[in-house]
Amino acid sequence: MVAALLLRQRGCTRCLSATGSGRGLARRDAPFCWRPCPRTARAHAGLAARAAHGQSGQSVDVYWLSLCKVGMEAAKLVGERHLGVEDWENARAARDEGTRLQRLVSSAMRRRVLARYSGGGSGKTLAFGREEGGKPFLVDGAGDIHFNVTHTPTLVGVCVGIGGPVGIDSENGRRELRGSVGKIAKRWFSAQELAALEACEDEAAARRRFYRLWTLKEAFLKATGMGISSSVSLRGCAFDFADGGVGPGREPSTDIRFEILGGGSDGLRGEDWGFATIEPVRGDFLSVCWKRGDREGVTVRTHRCDIDEDTGDFLFS
Known part of the structure; x- marks a missing residue:
């Protein structure tokens, strides 16, 4: 080296x-x-780090951490070890303590996870930029590392892919909705997806399917860098999958069919994208999207994270 x-x-x-x-x-x-050259040094360090973790263009890594037992003291501890000035400012601007905790832990976990691939130590010195649509990216010689982050009051998720865009989204399926599943679905889901929801055997099955659909749609739009009001909206894409197939301790569910309705838009084609859903904790749904490109047979690897409250570092398994 x-x-x-x-x-x-x-x-x-x-x-x-x-x-x-x-x-x-x-x-x-x-x-x-x-x-x-500092930039070359970081690039070589990143290559070595990715090789050590077995990461390549043929895999997408999904890291998740349950927030159910994480308190503010632990959040501040990981923040002190991993966060930069802008991260702290973003956390302090949160409207309530729960959101502040989510921002602290998700920002720290993003830096720590990406440091495993970029050779950036604790990740505290990593620099980020934003694309025109607002999607963040790593700068300074790490352009082949793609990532995305999601967080809810109960879960933080980070996905990492090499050589192509990725997106991730999560939802807490136990929370109360503003309106019924059917009412929300009529606004945002396609006719095919509505029909599949209506065919569910009971309300519990419909809710589970609803959250899987919602996180898949959001993950796709986050991978592309577009928002829900873009030309390909939540309603402009359709997913289908067999009920069941996800649950704590189970492998990621990748048997997911996807179509961009209306023949595609902005040069996007449904067949260019891959998807997976996991349910790391009962009721917490997490979906990931990646651009296939030349990558066939992509493996989705999941990693549970915990916080070491003695050191403020993250533990990976």
């Missing part, structure tokens, strides 16, 4: 500054530099 970082580099970021190029491109006549 050390030898790799000290390879002769023509026009690294320091050399560009020294030679006055300033355009982010190496000049042919730029002097050779034997000093390690």
Whole structure:
């Protein structure tokens, strides 16, 4: 590794500054530099970290943490270890303590998880940018690492994929809805999905199907970087799957059929996207979406996370 970082580099970021190029491109006549370029160092460290965790373009990793027994003291502890200034400002702006706790833990977990792939230690120094639609991304030489985050009052989820967009969404199926499942579904679901809901054997089965559908739709829109008011809305895409198939301790359910209604929009095609749903804790539904591209046979790997209240670090299993 050390030898790799000290390879002769023509026009690294320091050399560009020294030679006055300033355009982010190496000049042919730029002097050779034997000093390690920080960006190259991070890129090599990230490759080594991803190899150590077995991550490749053929896998999507899903990390989840139950918030049911996490208190504010534990949230502040992980925040002190992992968060940057902007994360703390975002948490302090929360409207209530419950939302503040979710923001602290989800932001800290995002940094800690991504540090496993980028070689960023605790993740505290990782830098983020935002796409035009607001979707966050890692900057500074880590463009092949894609991620997304979700959180509810009971669950935090982070998904990571290499080489293609990913999206994740979760819902607490035990919470009270503002209106009936059928009323909400009529506004946001396709005719096919409404028919499948109405065919459920009872209200409990309908609720479970509703939350699976909702998280799948949101995960897709988050993977694409579009919102629910985009040209492909929640109602503009349709999912179908067999009832059952998910539950605590079960493998991710990937037998999910997907269609973008109306022949697609913005160059999107249904067959280009893969999906999975898990129920890590009874009643907490979590769905993930990834862009297939050239990736066939993608494996979805799940990882439970806990907080070490002695050190403020995350424990992965």
